[in-house]
């Protein structure tokens with residue numbers, strides 16, 4: 001295994017404040033590494049220490065087996081390029097001139113641009129799709145365009161290793177993917193070693209083969225995305241409750257912040273309005289999050305354990321009447337559900353499909369004629385009745401006899417309907 005960059009116990013302080021508290025790193029040649037960690041954990045300071053923009057107080061940094069301190073600035077610029085966090089450029093040069101600056105380490109004083117310089121700059125512009133911006137002034141570009149130009153300038157240096165500090169922080173989702181795709185291409189095609197600092201755990205997990213998680217100036221965890229991005233690690237380092245699922249396409253972990261713990265910090269006001277939801281199959285997932293974030297007192301049931309709505313309700317800490325999957329809802333669960341329904345100010349029935357197993361969830365509504373009900377019917381009952389019309393029969397009876405029913409085709413209007421009832 002060839003090592004491109006290695007640090008031995010590096011320490012760094014700004015004035016009296018200790019920022020890096022002994023960092024040991026080994027970055028393989030040709031690898032794509034992501035440094036993550038909370039605000040002020042020392043990520044940018046580490047990047048500056050390994051790129052000689054700051055000098056470590058103690059410890060050693062080796063770049064390709066040679067001490068970083070032994071590189072002079074031109075020699076270092078041929079080996080390593082840095083894309084800083086702030087890509088603002090003080091002088092309003094045009095894009096071509098900015099990218100050409102990347103050739104500076106190779107140019108002799110007062111010499112003209114060589115054919116080689118021009119060829120390399122053109123290639124850098126091609127891979128970063130900046131050719132069409134060539135004559136534009138740098139300060140007239142969008143954030144994403146400027147980011148690509150600064151990466152092109154770094155590529156014009158023909159580095160073996162590229163360090164990027166939050167390369168996608170100001171970019172929209174499309175450009176974020178584009179920049180990481182570009183980095184991935186550079187890594188795979190030209191074997192450039194890449195180190196990114198990022199707050200985007202999911203992009204980092206998706207593209208980086210190794211992750212370094214920093215906490216308070218020390219390395220907390222190193223390894224693959226699956227090894228580093230665990231609920232336990234995230235909680236320990238970010239003090240955040242997250243849900244980690246496997247991205248079905250990439251098999252990489254996908255981190256979702258759990259809204260409840262997030263919102264708790266803002267002391268979200270609780271509403272004195274109880275809503276019981278009858279759902280299943282993920283038909284309520286989206287509006288459950290919405291209603292929970294608005295502070296409604298929610299309950300849900302009867303739901304099969306493992307169902308998508310059950311998972312959402314669990315994540316949100318909503319009261320659930322649950323039942324084992326693949327068997328009919330039992331009497332006991334029906335009674336528990338009825339109790340919550342009786343206590344609720346409003347019942348919402350999502351447009352869930354009905355079979356033998358959950359018909360009781362529909363039938364229960366006929367026993368509480370005085371309760372307000374919102375029935376979602378974006379999909380007609382015909383399309384959701386999997387028991388030869390039995391569900392449709394109950395539905396039709398309900399619609400005919402119950403005066404407290406609101407039929408709602410569009411889930412987007414749900415909150416406004418609830419607000420009307422609340423008042």
Ligand SMILES: Nc1ncnc2c1ncn2[C@@H]1O[C@H](COP(=O)(O)OP(=O)(O)OP(=O)(O)O)[C@@H](O)[C@H]1O
Nearest residue numbers: 014015019037038039040041042043044045046199
């Ligand atoms: N030039 C400076 N002078 C003094 N303190 C600094 C300086 N730059 C950074 N710091 C401090 O060093 C600590 C680490 O900063 P650093 O920028 O390395 O963290 P980070 O993990 O990159 O943070 P973020 O995710 O917020 O960008 C912070 O407490 C910061 O206030």
